[in-house]
Amino acid sequence: MPSWNSREELLGQVGRLSQVGGISPFVHADGKAKGTGTLRVRTARGLEFWVVPDKGMDIYEASYQGRSLCWHSPTGMVHPSYFSSRGLEWLKGFTGGLLTTCGLAAAGAPSRDEGEDLGLHGSISNTPAENVSWSETWEKDDCILQVSGSVRETSVHGPNLVLQRTVTTSLNRASFAIHDVVENQGVRTTPLMVLYHFNFGYPLLTPKARVYAPSKKVEPIDDFSAASVNEWDLFDSPRMGQGERVYFHEMESGTADRVTVVLVSDGNDPSFGVELSYDPTTLPKFNQWKMTGVNHFVLGLEPANCNTRGREHERKQGTLQFLAPGERREFHLEIRVLEDAKSVDEAIQAAGARP
Numbered sequence: 001m002p003s004w005n006s007r008e009e010l011l012g013q014v015g016r017l018s019q020v021g022g023i024s025p026f027v028h029a030d031g032k033a034k035g036t037g038t039l040r041v042r043t044a045r046g047l048e049f050w051v052v053p054d055k056g057m058d059i060y061e062a063s064y065q066g067r068s069l070c071w072h073s074p075t076g077m078v079h080p081s082y083f084s085s086r087g088l089e090w091l092k093g094f095t096g097g098l099l100t101t102c103g104l105a106a107a108g109a110p111s112r113d114e115g116e117d118l119g120l121h122g123s124i125s126n127t128p129a130e131n132v133s134w135s136e137t138w139e140k141d142d143c144i145l146q147v148s149g150s151v152r153e154t155s156v157h158g159p160n161l162v163l164q165r166t167v168t169t170s171l172n173r174a175s176f177a178i179h180d181v182v183e184n185q186g187v188r189t190t191p192l193m194v195l196y197h198f199n200f201g202y203p204l205l206t207p208k209a210r211v212y213a214p215s216k217k218v219e220p221i222d223d224f225s226a227a228s229v230n231e232w233d234l235f236d237s238p239r240m241g242q243g244e245r246v247y248f249h250e251m252e253s254g255t256a257d258r259v260t261v262v263l264v265s266d267g268n269d270p271s272f273g274v275e276l277s278y279d280p281t282t283l284p285k286f287n288q289w290k291m292t293g294v295n296h297f298v299l300g301l302e303p304a305n306c307n308t309r310g311r312e313h314e315r316k317q318g319t320l321q322f323l324a325p326g327e328r329r330e331f332h333l334e335i336r337v338l339e340d341a342k343s344v345d346e347a348i349q350a351a352g353a354r355p
Contacts, residue, residue, distance in 0.1 A: 002044045007141045020044040021171045023134045023145055033077035039134055039147050041167075045174040047337060049098060051147045053129040054080055057165040060097035064174065064337045069274060070098040071201025071298035083126035085119040093126060096298065098335075100125050102195035104153045104161045104182060111310035113191075118311055122193070124163060127151050143171040160186030161323065175336035182331070184323035191311060192323045195287065195304035196333060198276060200263055205299050207237045210267035212353035213286075214252040214259065221246040221308070234267075235292060235299075242293035248307050249286040252352060257281065260351040261301055264344055273338040275347040278303040282331050303333065 002020050004010035014020060021042040028036045038060070039051045046065035052058050060077060062069045073096035083093050087110050094100065102108070102121040110120050129149035137144045147167045154160040162183050169176035184190055211233040220226035225245040232247050251259045259280045264273040280303075287308050289300030305321050306314050314320035323329060338344045 005141070007138055007143075017136060017143065017171075021143075021145070022136050023147065025134075028077055028079075031076070032079055032082055034079060035081075036077055036079045037128075037132075041145055041147065041169065041176075043145070043169055043173055044171045047169065047174045047176070049176065051167055052077075052097075053132045053149050055095070056101050056125040056127050056151050057129050057147075057149050057163070057167070058095075058097060058101055058125050059099040059167070060095060062098035062335075064339075067203050069200060069204045069337070071096045071199045071205070074295060080126040080128060083123070085123055086117075088120050090120040090126075096199045096201070098198060098200075099178075100197040100199065101163075102197050102304075103193050104163060105159045105191050105193065106311045107193040107195045107304070107306055108308040108313075109310035111312035113310075113312040113315060121195070121197070122153075124151055124153055127153060129165075145169050145171065154186070159188075159190040160184065161190060161192070174339060175334060178331075178333045178335075180331040181328055182323065183328045184325055187325055189322050189324045191315075192321045192329065193304075193306045193311060193314070194283070194329075194331065195302050195306060195308070196278075196283075196331075197289075198301045198335075200274065200299045200301065202297060204263070204265050204272075204274065205235070205297065206265055207235050208266045208268055209235045209299070210264050210270075211288075211299070211301075212262040212264065212348045212351050213249060214352040215249045216252055217250040219248040219250075221248065232288060232290065235290075238292055238294045238297045240294045242291070242296075244293075244296075245290040246308060247288040247290070249288060251280060251286050259286070259303070260347065261286075262338070262344070262347045262351050262353070263299065263301070264338075264348075270344045270348075271341040273344050273347070275336040275338055275351075276301055276303070276333070277336075278333040279331065282329055283333075 049062040078093040106118040132149035151163045260277045283303040287302040
């Protein structure tokens with residue numbers, strides 16, 4: 001990978017910054033993706049990810065030194081104009097990718113809550129962003145790469161929630177941070193359900209992969225998931241007809257009041273993986289989606305302020321969160337590529353994972 005001792009040294013060896021990294025906008029030109037605006041972010045360390053303002057500022061492609069980190073669903077990129085909020089039709093536009101945001105007024109399974117029919121996982125991931133901007137700003141000898149935009153979930157006589165998202169990395173990093181602020185700009189108190197649906201896939205995710213997390217308790221969603229609850233952290237080869245398994249984790253927070261979860265590509269050779277860390281004060285729940293079917297070989301790691309049973313269930317359990325008019329809630333998350341055995345070992349230790 002390229003290395004340099006100073007800004008002057010690097011810029012003296014390239015024609016422009018884009019030779020080694022930076023942010024490049026483009027628009028998809030074909031199929032159901034046609035017209036979808038996207039921002040390609042590249043670092044000199046080999047990390048690349050695509051922020052999609054037209055899909056709620058979500059992150060689609062993500063790779064490290066040419067190796068994909070995420071799962072692409074069979075739908076591929078789908079323009080938000082095809083979105084339907086009915087029942088499970090959200091799945092017709094579920095691109096997968098590294099991050100699909102679920103919420104804001106509802107997330108999880110379809111339900112009927114106080115007379116309102118709610119589809120799967122809400123609408124925010126199919127809402128185009130406003131006031132989108134991006135920048136490449138030198139700070140001493142590193143260049144900060146930043147993308148930001150606001151996404152509004154609203155309707156007449158309905159909620160008026162605004163998500164302001166900022167994604168930050170730098171030329172010299174193999175990581176990026178997400179800082180979200182959700183504000184209720186409406187006139188009535190509104191349910192708030194936020195779930196970060198990170199989707200990891202091959203070649204990062206393999207049959208030998210292993211997850212490390214500081215789980216105090218793991219609750220399966222159903223009998224099928226319960227049958228293999230003791231293997232929530234292990235994987236096997238893709239199987240035809242394999243059903244999905246979902247687990248709800250109760251986590252212990254680690255250093256500096258952060259929760260760290262580690263996915264290692266090969267448990268027998270722990271030299272490559274990713275680290276997901278987040279602030280549990282605003283994201284107290286953690287959902288795991290383990291899907292090892294043919295064509296659907298994916299691990300969902302999902303920090304959230306709710307589980308995936310839907311808004312009606314959260315209300316009945318007394319766990320549904322709300323935002324009052326003018327109230328704001330902040331969320332902080334980070335994804336870091338673990339490039340060698342030393343960084344993997346350090347991340348597992350930081351996670352405080354239980355054996």
